[in-house]
Amino acid sequence: MSKSTLKMLAAFGYEVPTIDRGYAGQTLYVNVGSGTITAKPVTEDMKTKFIGGRGFDLWLLWHGVKDGTKWNDPENEVVISSGPCGGTTQYPGSGKSIAAAISPLTDVVIDSNAGGHFGPYLKFAGWDAIEVQGKAERDVVVYINGPGGQVQLWEVPEDCPTDTHVLGHWLLEQFADDEQDKQQLAFVTAGTGSEHTLMGCLNFSLYDRKRQDLRYKQAGRGGIGTVFRHKKIKALVVKGFPVKGNLNHPADLERIVRVGADMQREVATWDPVQNRMRSRGTSYLVQIMDDYDLLPVMNYKFGSHPETPKINGDIWEARYTQGLPDGCWYGCTVACAHAVDNWKVRTGPYKGSCVIVDGPEYETIAGVGSNCGIFEPWAILEMNFYCDTYGIDTISFGTGMAFAMECYEAGILDPEKTCGLELNFGNAEAALEVLHQMGRGEGFGLIFGLGIRKMKTYFIEHFGADPQFVNDIGMEAKGLEYSEYLTKESLAQQGGYGLTNKGPQHDEAWLIFMDQVNNELPTFEDKAEALHYFPMWRTWFGLCGFCKLPWNDVVDPKNKLSSEPQKIMHHVENYRQIFIGVTGQEITYDDIITQSERVYNLQRVFNIRLGHGLRDHDAIPYRSAGPVIEEEYHSREERYDQQLREWLNLDPAAMTVAEKMAAHRQYREDRYEGLIDAVYKRRGWTNNGVPTPEKLQALGIDYPEVVEVVKRHL
Amino acid sequence: MITINKRQQVTWYAGMTVQALLDALKYSYPHIIVTINGDLVKHDAYEQTTVPDEADVRVIHLIAGG
Known part of the structure; x- marks a missing residue:
């Protein structure tokens, strides 16, 4: 494959700015419909008021859309930004990207974050955010070439793959000049499932040097992948610069190094005797949630199950490849981004292929596993892989499938309505077939892919479902499927899900x-x-571009003696120091x-x-x-x-x-x-x-x- | 009878240790603070420390994030 198979639609030359205290000082606007590519300045007001990341996303989106804009209008945007501290290598978990758009599931703004290299590489290539608007006639790739000082809009040939794990290799062939160059590339992609459903996710790549292959982290929530494919974007590609510890040109590097070293020691000392994130990732939560009656089982009916030990952290620790530095950004010693290598795919279009499965993480295990009454690790791995490569959010898929299964067992659905599938709890093969239908855009998968809120309406209007029943058991709010925690006995967490801006995702509050x-x-x-x-x-x-996990998933026991142990104030102080160290802006906790x-x-x-x-x-x-x-x-x-x-x-x-x-x-x-x-x-x-x-x-x-x-x- | 976190009542028995109580409650999360009648019990003393009858036991889980 050569670049000559691509057709350039537009190009924009720019001088790569020197990053100053975490900011490139400009954002990138690309209209994939008109071919317009421009730079917008980052004002002092933007930095002071909205900081970066999600703040920049919202501010740009606010000005990009109109009062009546719907998710599938051309003026809707996909906006991605990391934040001033994104790309820090001295403190764990400092490479996040935050994506935002008007959601096809909720019709309001959705924000969703992911690891991977895209956000920091984008900034170091000269852009604090990318704002993509318009709708292309044919599939396109946006290429930001930092070292070359060029932004290009390419039309891709019809045989360009769409599913992420295949597309990623195609993109490497197109845009990497040599093996070394692969490390400088990062992609954002979706998949065929994003084309046919409203629960499409974005995959953010990282090139894993040890595996010499691509890995992916997901900005899963709210259907941003659906918006992405609706605009006919195959990929955003950025070529960055070799990563070093001072690319942010921080105000006080010494301060960052000092605080970072303290935290790295804390991780090294306490993680092995606490949650063991470095060997189990977030899968450690499965058994704990079961022990406390909080694990969603069979569409959130129950909080525990006798078969949970079949899918708990010990099982995944044995399955994950151990001994590799599984951080999703450089310098993260929490390194929870585990993977199962050489998974031989059992079903669907990639049956027989050996692939890397990124994860599964807790939300996926609980979502496509226990919540669907499925306690078979092979099925969880298979659904994890296909959700990712098809560009489908594992949480919306899992929670949606749990709802469909309860509807099936309640008689609202039957094989005639599901294209012959017996969607009982525990039927992994049937769940997988729905997933493949979503990838192909056919059968019951098309109805399912609308998400729970629209499924409820469909079941009421077409299948005579009792409105109160489906509204009571359909675990969505604002149109977004719940993430994977049981809240019946916690009023605060009912609010933690319900009183959110984007819908029931636990990254706002988990109480x-x-x-x-x-x-x-x-x-x-x-x-x-x-x-x-x-x-x-x-x-x-x-x-700011931070990950939440190092805040509270590994903690020096001295925290127990603090006045507000739940807030983990010595870690809050670390973050404050990193922010000051990068931006030079003195800030208080308030x-x-x-x-x-x-x-x-x-x-x-x-x-x-x-x-x-x-x-x-x-x-x-x-x-x-x-x-x-x-x-x-x-x-x-x-x-x-x-x-x-x-x-x-x-x-x-x-x-x-x-x-x-x-x-x-x-x-x-x-x-x-x-x-x-x-x-x-x-x-x-x-x-x-x-x-x-x-x-x-x-x-x-x-x-x-x-x-x-x-x-x-x- | 003892009280857990000012809410749950648990039947007391002679010789009940902190660790036995945590096991019975299925309190498996590792970051916790245990106090008995206001006195902190160190983590390495859970096996040896006994819980008196009518104790006010607090088991504070330091987890504010999934």
């Missing part, structure tokens, strides 16, 4: 243990405070929260601008709050009966199961409304969930076009 196990958040006000602090703290990772609040509130207003984002849109399915069916009640009958006695002063012995469930429902739904009131108040929003003009002014984001949006709802 189950503080609330359900520790009982540290007994009042609405306690929960509201946690639902203010933790979402804002976690938002900050995505502004400044960190304020920086996030600006972006968080802008995103809330953005959602309102798009016709959502109000109280009604923060509703959650009842299964996330309590038992929907008698089978669920019976599984925890002792606990539920005791709660009736303690909470409501009722005598369960004198009640039918239906009466007991109704009493629980009334109580739990009232509590959720009480939580909403408290959280909105703490966040400075009206009782309808609208940020007030005063709040926007206090945050310094009272731009006229922003204030205009909220005024319509006051």
Whole structure:
């Protein structure tokens, strides 16, 4: 294959700027429809108010779209940015990319982060963000050549592959001049599943020098891959510069080295005796979640299962290739990005191929595994591989499949409606066939690929499903499928999922243990405070280019003696120091929260601008709050009966199961409304969930076009 | 009877150790702080430390992130 098979549509020459304290000082705009390629300056106001990463994504997207823009309108954008600290090699987990777009699942803004090399390479090639707009007539590749100072838009031939693991090798052949050059390349791709479903993900590559092959990390949530393929983008390709420790040209490299060395020692000392991320990654969570009745089993009906040991961390530790430096960015000693090498594919179009499976990580194991009643590692690996290469979010697929399986067992679906598939819980072969149908764009896979919210409507309209039942058990909010934690006994985490901007993804807040196990958040006000602090703290990772995992997945035990051990303030201090070291900007702990609040509130207003984002849109399915069916009640009958006695002063012995469930429902739904009131108040929003003009002014984001949006709802 | 985290009641028995209590509760997460009537129990003393009847036991899990 040679580059001559590509047809250049547009080119843009630029002088690569010197990175200054973490910023390139410009963003890249590419319209794949018109061929327009331009540079936009990064203003001081952008840096001060929105920092980078998700903040830059939102700011660029806000100006790129109109009030009525839908996900499949040409003016919708895919925006990707790392952040000022992205590309730091001295501190673990400092190479994240954050992608954003208007989501086909939620019709509001989605943000999703991934590891891999793209974001830092993009910055070091001269761009703090890339903003892709328009819709191409035929498939294209956007190529950012840092060393060459060129951005090019190429039309690719019709035989260019689409599925990520094949496309990646094709891109290497096209754009790598030699073996050494492969390390300088990073890609963003999707897959055939992204073309046929609304739950498409983006794959972010990294070239693994030890394996001499490509690896991928996923920005999975919200269907950004679908937007990507709708624009007929095959890939974003960046060629960066050889990675060194000072490419950010930080203000105080010595400070970064010192703080980084302390953290690296902490990881080396404590990870082997704590979560063992370096050998098991996030799979360690599977057994723990089961032990605490928090592992989603059979569409979140249950929280544990006797077969969980078949898919727990020990199993994956034995399957992952050990002894390789599995960081997804240089210098990350947490190194949780494990892989299973030489997996011989058993089904589908790549049957018989030997491939690398990136993962599986906890969310995938729980999503396509326990939540679907599947406890077979081979099936989890197979679905992990195909979801990735087809460009499908494993979480939406897993949670969606769990919903479809319960609908099948409830009689809403039958083989006639599923193209002959018996979608009982545990049927891995049937689940895989749906996945292949999504890749091919046919059969039940087309209905399934719409996501749970649209499946519910379809099942009601076409299959006569009971609306209340499917709405109760369909685990989505705002249109996004839930990630993989059971929340029935944690009101705070019900809010952690429901009171989010993008939908139920746990990267905003994860409070189950503080609330359900520790009982540290007994009042609405306690929960509201946690639902203010933790979402804002976690938002900050995505502004700067940091990964959340080194914050709390390995911790020096001295933290136990601190005044606020849940916040792990000595790690917060590390991040503050790295931020100061890179940018030269002195900030306090309060400044960190304020920086996030600006972006968080802008995103809330953005959602309102798009016709959502109000109280009604923060509703959650009842299964996330309590038992929907008698089978669920019976599984925890002792606990539920005791709660009736303690909470409501009722005598369960004198009640039918239906009466007991109704009493629980009334109580739990009232509590959720009480939580909403408290959280909105703490966040400075009206009782309808609208940020007030005063709040926007206090945050310094009272731009006229922003204030205009909220005024319509006051 | 002892109380766990100001909420859960657990039947006490003579000789109950902290480790036995954690095992019974399936508290397997490694980052925890255990106090008995306000006194910190060190991690390496879980096997030896016994829990008195009517104790106020706190088991704080230091996990704020999945």
